[in-house]
Amino acid sequence: MSRTIIVSNRLPTKILRTENTLTFQPSEGGLATGLGSIYRQDGNVWVGWPGLFVESEEEEQHVRQELEADSMAPVFLTEAEIHDFYEGFSNSTLWPTFHYFTQFATYEQSHWEAYVAVNEKFCQAVLEMAGPDDTIWVHDYQLLLLPEMLRRARPDCTIGFFLHIPFPSHELIRVLPWRNELLQGMLGADLIGFHTYGYMRHFLSAVSQLLGLNSQNGQLQTPTRTVLVDAFPMGIDYDRYAQAAASEAALAHEAEYREALRTTRVILSIDRLDYTKGIAQRLRAFEVLLQRYPEWAERVSLIMVVVPSRDQVAQYASLKEEIDEIVGRINAQYRTIYWTPIHYFYRSFPLEELAALYRIAEVALVTPMRDGMNLVAKEFIASKADQRGVLILSERAGAARELSDALIINPTDTGQLAEAMHDALVMPEEEQMQRMAAMQALVQQYNVFSWTKLFMDRLSYAKIKQLTLATETLDTSTTTQLVTEYQAAERRLLLLDYDGTLAGFNTNPQRARPDEEMLLLLQRLAENPRNRVVVISGRDRTTLQNWLGHLPIDFIAEHGVWLRRAGEEWTLFQTLRNDWKTEIRPILELYVSRTAGSFIEDKEYSLVWHYRRADAELSAMRARELVSHLTFLASNTDLQVMEGNKVIEIKNAGINKGTAASRWVAEYEPDFIVAIGDDRTDEDTFGAMPPEAYTIKVGSAPRSLARFHVRGTTDVRQLLRKLL
Ligand SMILES: O=P(O)(O)OC[C@H]1O[C@H](O[C@H]2O[C@H](CO)[C@@H](O)[C@H](O)[C@H]2O)[C@H](O)[C@@H](O)[C@@H]1O
Ligand SMILES: O=c1ccn([C@@H]2O[C@H](COP(=O)(O)OP(=O)(O)O)[C@@H](O)[C@H]2O)c(=O)[nH]1
Numbered sequence: 150m151s152r153t154i155i156v157s158n159r160l161p162t163k164i165l166r167t168e169n170t171l172t173f174q175p176s177e178g179g180l181a182t183g184l185g186s187i188y189r190q191d192g193n194v195w196v197g198w199p200g201l202f203v204e205s206e207e208e209e210q211h212v213r214q215e216l217e218a219d220s221m222a223p224v225f226l227t228e229a230e231i232h233d234f235y236e237g238f239s240n241s242t243l244w245p246t247f248h249y250f251t252q253f254a255t256y257e258q259s260h261w262e263a264y265v266a267v268n269e270k271f272c273q274a275v276l277e278m279a280g281p282d283d284t285i286w287v288h289d290y291q292l293l294l295l296p297e298m299l300r301r302a303r304p305d306c307t308i309g310f311f312l313h314i315p316f317p318s319h320e321l322i323r324v325l326p327w328r329n330e331l332l333q334g335m336l337g338a339d340l341i342g343f344h345t346y347g348y349m350r351h352f353l354s355a356v357s358q359l360l361g362l363n364s365q366n367g368q369l370q371t372p373t374r375t376v377l378v379d380a381f382p383m384g385i386d387y388d389r390y391a392q393a394a395a396s397e398a399a400l401a402h403e404a405e406y407r408e409a410l411r412t413t414r415v416i417l418s419i420d421r422l423d424y425t426k427g428i429a430q431r432l433r434a435f436e437v438l439l440q441r442y443p444e445w446a447e448r449v450s451l452i453m454v455v456v457p458s459r460d461q462v463a464q465y466a467s468l469k470e471e472i473d474e475i476v477g478r479i480n481a482q483y484r485t486i487y488w489t490p491i492h493y494f495y496r497s498f499p500l501e502e503l504a505a506l507y508r509i510a511e512v513a514l515v516t517p518m519r520d521g522m523n524l525v526a527k528e529f530i531a532s533k534a535d536q537r538g539v540l541i542l543s544e545r546a547g548a549a550r551e552l553s554d555a556l557i558i559n560p561t562d563t564g565q566l567a568e569a570m571h572d573a574l575v576m577p578e579e580e581q582m583q584r585m586a587a588m589q590a591l592v593q594q595y596n597v598f599s600w601t602k603l604f605m606d607r608l609s610y611a612k613i614k615q616l617t618l619a620t621e622t623l624d625t626s627t628t629t630q631l632v633t634e635y636q637a638a639e640r641r642l643l644l645l646d647y648d649g650t651l652a653g654f655n656t657n658p659q660r661a662r663p664d665e666e667m668l669l670l671l672q673r674l675a676e677n678p679r680n681r682v683v684v685i686s687g688r689d690r691t692t693l694q695n696w697l698g699h700l701p702i703d704f705i706a707e708h709g710v711w712l713r714r715a716g717e718e719w720t721l722f723q724t725l726r727n728d729w730k731t732e733i734r735p736i737l738e739l740y741v742s743r744t745a746g747s748f749i750e751d752k753e754y755s756l757v758w759h760y761r762r763a764d765a766e767l768s769a770m771r772a773r774e775l776v777s778h779l780t781f782l783a784s785n786t787d788l789q790v791m792e793g794n795k796v797i798e799i800k801n802a803g804i805n806k807g808t809a810a811s812r813w814v815a816e817y818e819p820d821f822i823v824a825i826g827d828d829r830t831d832e833d834t835f836g837a838m839p840p841e842a843y844t845i846k847v848g849s850a851p852r853s854l855a856r857f858h859v860r861g862t863t864d865v866r867q868l869l870r871k872l873l
Contacts, residue, residue, distance in 0.1 A: 151282035152192040153605070156275055158235070158291035160221050161185040163200035164212060171208075173215065176200070177456045177497050178421060179383075179524040180288060180313050186386035187601050189220050196274055199223045202231075224274045226267065233263030236462050239291045245464075246321055247290060247314050248425045248519040253464050254324075261327055268294040268334075276302055284608065287338065289313045294330065297337030309608045310338035311381070314521040315547070316348035319355040332356055336371050339611040342604055344522045344547035346380045353378060357765040368614075370849045372860050377611040381604050382551055384596040385527045393504040394532035402505035410509075413488065414449045416570060417510030419503070419525045420517075421458035422495075424468050427518045427543065427560040428455065432475045432491070434516075434566035439483055439490065442571055447488040449574060451514075452506060456497045469495070507532035512539050512573040515546060516560040522547035526555070527592045536585040539573035541566070551591060554584040623845060623857040623868070631823070631843050632871050638821030639679055643872075644810055644834055645671075647686040647693070649794060649827035650847050653862050656762045658688075658750075663696050670869050675701045675715070681817055685806050687793060687830055689752040690719055708791065708830055709809030710754045710800065722809055725754045725801045729788055733799055736778065744771045755800035772797060794828045807833030814838070825865055826855075 161181040165172045175185065188195040199216065203209040203225055216223050226234070237260030245253040272295055279285055286309045287295050296308050312335075322328050332355060335341055343349045353369065356362050362369060369376045393399055416435070420426040435451050455472065459465045476493045483490045498506070507513075513529040523546040530540065530552075542548060542555035549557055556569045621627065635641060645651055648661055651671075655661040663671075675682040683703040686693060690706040690713070697704070704713040713719045730751075737749045737758045746763035749756060758775060760768035772792075779790045779799055789802040810824070814837070824834050827847035835844040835854040846855035847865060859865060 151280070151284065152194065153188075153284045153286055154275060154279055155184060155188050155193065155195040155197075155286050155288065156271060156292060156295065157181075157184075157195070157197045157288035158239070160195060160197035160199050160216070160223065161188070162216065162219065162221060166201060171201070171212070175500075177458070179522060183383055183385060183524055183597055184288070186389060186597055192220075194220050194222055194278065196222045196224060196271065196278070198226050198235075202226075202228055222274065222278060224271055226270075230263055230267050230270075232461075233257075233260045234267040235291070236459065238264035240459050240462050241464075242325070243290045243293075244314070244425075246325060247317050249315075249317055249321065250424060250518075251321060251324060253424070256326055265294060268292055268298060271295055272298040272302065275299060279303070279306065281306070283307075284309065284605070286311070286604075286608075294334035295337075297334045300337035307608060307612055308338045309340045309342065309604060310335055311342040311383075311604065312348065312521070313344070313383070315519055316343055316352045316355075318351050319358050322351075322355045323359065328355075328359055332360055336360075336362075336369075336376055338376065339374070339615065340377045340379065340604070340608045342379055342381045342607075344380065344382050345550045347550075348521075348547075349378055349380045354766060357769075361765070363769075372848050374849060375611075375615050377607065377614065379607060381600055381607075382547065382595065383522050383524070384592065384598075384600045385524050385531060386598070387527075387531045387593045387596045390504065390507075390528045390531035391534065393500050394508050395534060396501060396504065398501035399504035399508060402502050403508045406505060406509050410450065413447070414574065415510045416449060416451045416512040416514055416573075417454075417506055417529070418451065418514040418516075419454040419456075419506070421456045422460065422465055422469055422472075423458060424464055425517055425519050427516045428453075429468070429471050429475060430518070430560055430563060431514055431516050431566070432472070432479065434563040434570070435491070436475075436479050437563050437567035438570045439479075441567055445571075445574070446483060446490075447485060450488070450490060450492055452492045452494075452510065454494045454496075454498060454503075454506070457495060503528075504532055510538065512541060512570060514541050514570070515548070515555075516541065516543045516558065516566060517546050518543070518560055520546040520548070524548075526552060530585065530588045530592045533585055533589070536582040536589065537578060538585060539576055539581055540584075540588070541569045541573055551595070552588050554587045620846060620853050620855050620858045623859050623864070627857060628868065628871065631868075634843075635821055635823070635872055638819075640817065640819045641680050641821040642813060642817055642819035642823075643674065643680060643682045644685050644813070644822070644824040644826075645682065646806075646826035646828065646831050646834075646847075647684055647688060650825050650831075650862065650865055651684070654761070654794075658759070659692075666866070668697075668700065670866070670873070671697065671700050671702055673873055674869065681813070681819065683810070683813055685810060685824075685826070685831075685834060687757075687796070687798065687806075687828075689750075694719075703813070705806060705809045705813075707752050707755055708798065708800065709804045709806050710752075712809060712812070721754075722804050722812075725804075727754050729786070730756055733779070733782070733788075736782075737775075740771055740775050744768055747771075755798050757796050757798045759796050761795040768795075791830060793830050805833040806830055807835075807837035810834045811837045824855075825859075825868075831855075 159176050159181055161176050162173050163176045241255045284307045288311050296310050353364050367378045369378055476491050480491055507529050515523055515526040526548045540555040542557055543560040544557050558566050558569050652661045674680055685705040687708045690711040693704050693706050701715045703715055709722055711719050733756055741747050744763050747760040783790055787802045791798045822842035824838055825845045832854050838844050844855040846853040846858040
């Protein structure tokens with residue numbers, strides 16, 4: 150039976166050692182609490198770290214058995230690994246960078262090496278248990294390399310990846326020395342999910358700017374596969390929190406707290422200790438509230454739960470000291486015999502006590518500087534059976550994209566936050582209920598179960614999409630078949646595109662000169678009297694002549710405008726005009742001046758706007774604009790607009806690589822054809838070939854007319870070598 154293997158750094162159960170006994174208890178943190186409700190279904194299993202350093206093999210065995218009985222498989226980490234991988238790379242490099250706190254980020258090579266090694270450790274653990282039909286669902290920033298590692302070991306397996314923290318602007322990602330490896334690691338997945346569309350947009354932009362990979366509607370083309378990218382705002386187990394809040398135990402705790410607090414009204418804040426959560430700023434805002442509105446003294450208290458977290462990381466330890474200091478100062482200044490302004494707890498609470506806190510609070514303060522989602526906000530909403538209560542929510546929490554009925558604030562604006570607290574305390578009940586009802590409907594419907602289903606459905610869709618889009622890979626057996634047919638044939642035609650096929654791309658096209666090996670390969674292939682080798686390119690004839698003209702090969706240049714048979718003169722495909730250039734060139738010049746890095750190539754019978762060196766997003770936008778502008782001008786003329794790989798070309802209509810290549814097929818009457826190309830313009834060649842021809846697309850091949858695809862220029866070289 151197929152099942153889902155959830156993989157995250159932390160398991161939903163953590164194990165504590167007190168003297169000689171081990172205690173198993175629920176982990177804190179949104180990932181563990183959120184997914185805690187789903188992993189036990191359908192034979193699923195959760196792979197992760199149990200938070201314990203085992204001291205003997207027997208202990209390891211015992212822990213493994215206990216966890217296995219509850220559908221978990223532990224990955225044990227050593228103290229050194231936790232230091233370098235968890236506290237180091239995960240929480241001192243990635244966490245601050247992804248939350249826009251680069252001033253706290255460190256860049257240690259040894260931490261990176263530990264990160265790679267621990268991701269490999271997780272990879273081994275997953276591979277040991279994953280069957281061919283299992284779905285692997287990798288979670289979060291601690292395991293960014295894992296999808297690609299798994300993909301290398303199991304090319305066909307189904308892998309989903311979800312990032313629980315923000316994905317920041319490309320400007321922050323580019324600071325990381327290991328940025329490309331991290332992005333490549335994520336791209337091993339079939340589906341990559343984020344909490345919000347904003348994070349998804351940043352990711353696609355980073356992938357485009359740093360790896361040069363394009364996407365359309367969240368569909369990303371890597372050299373080998375189509376990867377889907379989408380936004381899935383995570384929900385909570387609504388009923389669990391609603392039921393906990395209605396439980397006898399929660400009511401009893403609430404009664405206790407009420408008795409102790411007497412008539413004091415309650416503002417609540419609950420977070421892990423983290424500088425991203427805006428705890429210090431929130432305390433200052435509470436102080437501003439007491440200064441601006443002295444009438445709240447003795448009438449309102451802040452109950453603040455801070456759950457210990459990552460306290461071995463220096464920034465967390467100093468934040469703890471800062472919070473202690475601010476709480477001490479405010480309490481010392483405002484406290485009376487009858488009233489404590491801030492009730493501060495530095496520990497975690499069991500579910501029923503948390504539920505009682507959610508119940509008793511009239512206002513919840515969720516005011517992070519940055520937060521992937523924030524589940525506390527949603528748990529507060531689920532706990533409010535009587536719909537009274539106000540949520541104050543930071544605009545920089547992922548949850549703010551959904552919970553627009555909260556009072557949305559900028560967490561750095563302490564004045565605004567203090568006013569929001571006042572507004573919340575005086576908000577009429579009717580308005581509270583209206584806002585709360587709307588948020589409850591949303592949080593109840595988009596819960597963690599619907600979130601999981603949506604993700605899993607989309608992951609299946611990603612797999613189907615890959616199958617329908619992909620052309621067949623030119624694997625060992627099809628290559629053997631190709632070579633066998635080639636060897637048996639008498640009249641072979643080899644149509645080879647140049648850029649992206651024979652040669653790799655260079656940001657300066659004039660630098661993509663042929664290397665010695667390519668020249669030798671073409672020479673030797675063309676020397677065989679049974680072969681006709683044609684380089685079929687969009688390049689101008691002068692460049693092709695200079696680079697390859699001494700070889701005994703044929704040429705189709707400028708996408709079919711100029712033709713040359715080996716040893717003969719260049720001829721035009723048909724009579725052409727180029728008087729149109731005077732009108733079109735100024736338009737292209739306008740786009741060059743508006744798009745830094747782009748330039749014009751003036752060929753004999755065409756004009757080309759190149760944008761490979763320009764900013765990816767800006768030039769993609771300009772390219773759309775230019776195509777529609779040129780297409781409008783070209784209508785009712787004999788001109789055509791062609792889109793290639795980061796180029797837009799305008800030229801005489803009716804001529805393309807396909808029409809030119811057909812002339813070779815008709816004249817030469819080959820009994821074997823191989824046509825290789827990487828570009829939109831090579832599709833014309835593929836489309837013009839008879840069905841038995843070996844048409845090969847270089848790179849991933851959504852909607853290609855080619856029968857096969859290979860990954861890149863290295864594979865092309867290998868294939869040509871095999872033909873010799
Ligand atoms: O495992 P820890 O180092 O103790 O940290 C706890 C978790 O913190 C982060 O939670 C995130 O996930 C939540 C659910 O999606 C989300 O609401 C929150 O905004 C995130 O910060 C972290 O991403 C997890 O990996 C940690 O386990
Ligand atoms: O004493 C506590 C306080 C909080 N939490 C839980 O910790 C999670 C915090 O998740 P959130 O998404 O708000 O932030 P994260 O800590 O993951 O960054 C929530 O589910 C809380 O219920 C907990 O288990 N024990």
